[in-house]
Amino acid sequence: MRSPFHLVENSPWPFLCSVSTVCVVVGLVDWMSDGSLGLLGFSGIQLGVVLYQWLRDVVRESNQGWHTSYVAKNLRLGMMLFIFSEIFFFFLFFSFFSCSLVPSVEVGGVWPPVGILPVNVFSLPLLMTAVLLGSGVSVTWCHHAMMAGHRDEAICGLSITILLGLYFTFLQVNEYMECSFTIADSVYGSLFYVMTGFHGIHVIVGTMMLLVSEFRLMSHDFSSERHLGLEVSIWYWHFVDVVWIFLYLCVYWWGGV
Template identity: 40%
Template sequence: MTNITRSNFQAHPFHLVSPSPWPLFTSISLLTLTTSGVMVLTMHGFSNGGYLFLLGLLSLIASMAFWFRDVAAEGTYLGDHTSAVQRGLNLGVALFIASEALFFLSVFWAFFHSALSPTVELGAQWPPLGITAINPFELPLLNTVILLSSGITVTYAHHSLIQGNRPGVLYGLIATIFLAVVFTACQGIEYTVSSFTLSDGSFGSCFYFGTGVIIGTIFIAVGFWRILAYHSTDNHHLGFESSILYWHAKRIIILFLYVSVYYWGS
């Protein structure tokens, strides 16, 4: 007869995470990346600062990739993501999106504070003296339309997954990732041709902090890869659903950014 001990049973539906080195490695990588970034970006010419920055970036990517691999294995193959665990993860994603919203609220607060009452240091005008705002009816308008269009394709992919339409999921996500990459490329072009930089006062800081969706693009791309690997099903796709929620939140923020910063702020 097999000897079954009490430790083989679990009296609760929650997942007790096994000891993992990846949080420690990720923290060290973030510290290295931040420190080297200060060396490179603010102390120009710091000896070997670029190599340290590259090392921190590569180690951060590797640590997070291994960490996400373990999480995907726990949820897909080990069955650790029960309904109770999924409720907790949903709450975590909601709090993360709320923190993003509050972060952008602080950016918009700083923008409107400076725009509605520009100080003498800003030339008592908005945009500040010496800064030429980007025409909102050129590349920014195209970029906003591209990003809003991606909401249609990602929603189509989500509904296709629920209905069991695998080709529809893949085509919808490919179109979404393509639109996101085009948006990022256009944003890069916009950065290179603009007449101001991140260091040009509150206008430059608020502008560059408020734009960009690279994290959302990576989020969607990871969801696409997991669907290719048959990790997600029609009733178990929490990671993919979380990426969609984050993507919709970013679209709303970018739309408000266009109206306030590009159109009104110019």
């Protein structure tokens, strides 16, 4: 008799994913400091390949029937705990409030620091906010359509969400290219690029998760009763949306006016 619980086999993908993620972060810092894209491009491709292999194994386990109701319940709980840990990860950047509420003499006693020209809150950041909020609407439409058994509508809503996620990433890259300051320009530049950069990485990961769900949806892997992969991807995307709203209000609005 098959156990309701599933013990996964030994896999190299978690370790390789961690190494690739660190390389991507280092590549981002290298790009922001010197404008070099070599390490970032290589590590990005490496991370994409690792995630593809890892998600392929998870999909294979699901198709083989290992994701029973007990396993699905634990997977949902695991995703909730993961998102909860990610929330606390962004809480680590409370140093932003310390620096902005009580600016030190090293930055001129004002916030933003002397010599820093902040990004116009009503330009690209406002458009990026509208894009992410629109993606939240479309992904919610996809979820409700999937639960109602309307597969074509779910595919349409998910496709719109993926396009908006890619567009957001494109806008963020343009914003970095147009910024008048770099990650090396005082504590403001460091916090700005680290906070928005880590959120950008989360957007890319969320887009990849939704893209995998799109392929599975088009391959009839999901039904109105069983669509766990799509469901947790939508949870993650809503988390990305909420985090960006706080970043927009704190970093761009409050920190730039």
